Amino acid sequence: MRELVFALDYEPGCNTVADALAEHPAARVRSLSLHATADRLWRVDHVTGTHEALDAIEDAFLTSDYYADCLATEDCGATQTTRVLDRADNTLVLYSDWERTPACDSVPHIAQDNLGDGVLFETRHEGRHYTWRLIHSGEGDVAAFFDDLAGAVGESAGMEVLRTADTTASMRGSNGTQSSPSPEQEAALRAAVEHGYYESPREVDVAELAEHLDVPRSTLTYRLRRAEEQLAKQYVAGRLVTDEASISR
Known part of the structure; x- marks a missing residue:
C-alpha cells in the first residue's frame, strides 16, 4: 500500500x-468519510469554528452548485x-x-482513473489550504x-506534493520514528528562526514571513504546523525512550 499526501492552495x-x-482562519473542515464511484461522490464533513464561521461555511456548502x-x-x-446532519455551538456535520457530469473532474475521480479502485481518502481544509491524504494499492500511475x-486544477490553485511513502513506513513513523520535516517544511522552520518568528515578542508575523518566502500564508502556516x-x-x-532506559537501569 502506498500513501500520497498533497495540498491545493486555492x-x-x-x-x-x-x-x-479564509475569512475565518480558526475554522477547520475535515472529512469523516469520503467515497466515490465512476459517476458519483458522497462525503461527510466535520466543521469546527465560531458560530459566524459555521454559518458562512454551511452557506458555502449549501449554495454552491459544484463544490x-x-x-x-x-x-x-x-x-x-x-444536508446538515448535526449542528452544535462550535461544530457542524x-x-x-x-x-x-462529463464536464466534471475531482480528486477522487482522477485518482480512480489513474490509481484504480479501492483508494481511501482523507481531507483537511484550513483557510485556502486543502490537504488530501490518499491510500492506494501501489498499482497505477502516480505521475499520471x-x-x-x-491539468484539472489549472490556475485556480497551487499544488504541492507533501509526501509519497509506503504506508508501513508511515505507520512506523507515527510510533516515534517519524521522518524529518520535508525540505519545504525545513526551509519554513529555518526562515522562521532566522527572522525571529519564535522570539518573544515575535519580530515577524506569519504574513510577513510568507511574503518573504513568496508562498501563500496558508501554505506557510501548514508547513510550520506540520x-x-x-x-x-x-x-x-525520545524523552519516553530516555525515561524507560533510566527506569530499566
Missing part, C-alpha cells in the same frame, strides 16, 4: 468553501445535495452527495495522477 474566488474559511470536490470553476451541471490533477508537530512527537518519543 486562489480567491475559485472555491467558495476556501473563501469562507463537492468538483474542480470546475464554473457551474458544470452536476447535481449536488448537501454535513453530508454531501454529488452526481457527476499528478499530471492530470495539475514541522512543529513532527518535531514535538520526535522530542516526546
Whole structure:
C-alpha cells in the first residue's frame, strides 16, 4: 500500500468553501468519510469554528452548485445535495452527495482513473489550504495522477506534493520514528528562526514571513504546523525512550 499526501492552495474566488474559511482562519473542515464511484461522490464533513464561521461555511456548502470536490470553476451541471446532519455551538456535520457530469473532474475521480479502485481518502481544509491524504494499492500511475490533477486544477490553485511513502513506513513513523520535516517544511522552520518568528515578542508575523518566502500564508502556516508537530512527537518519543532506559537501569 502506498500513501500520497498533497495540498491545493486555492486562489480567491475559485472555491467558495476556501473563501469562507479564509475569512475565518480558526475554522477547520475535515472529512469523516469520503467515497466515490465512476459517476458519483458522497462525503461527510466535520466543521469546527465560531458560530459566524459555521454559518458562512454551511452557506458555502449549501449554495454552491459544484463544490463537492468538483474542480470546475464554473457551474458544470452536476447535481449536488448537501444536508446538515448535526449542528452544535462550535461544530457542524454535513453530508454531501454529488452526481457527476462529463464536464466534471475531482480528486477522487482522477485518482480512480489513474490509481484504480479501492483508494481511501482523507481531507483537511484550513483557510485556502486543502490537504488530501490518499491510500492506494501501489498499482497505477502516480505521475499520471499528478499530471492530470495539475491539468484539472489549472490556475485556480497551487499544488504541492507533501509526501509519497509506503504506508508501513508511515505507520512506523507515527510510533516515534517519524521522518524529518520535508525540505519545504525545513526551509519554513529555518526562515522562521532566522527572522525571529519564535522570539518573544515575535519580530515577524506569519504574513510577513510568507511574503518573504513568496508562498501563500496558508501554505506557510501548514508547513510550520506540520514541522512543529513532527518535531514535538520526535522530542516526546525520545524523552519516553530516555525515561524507560533510566527506569530499566
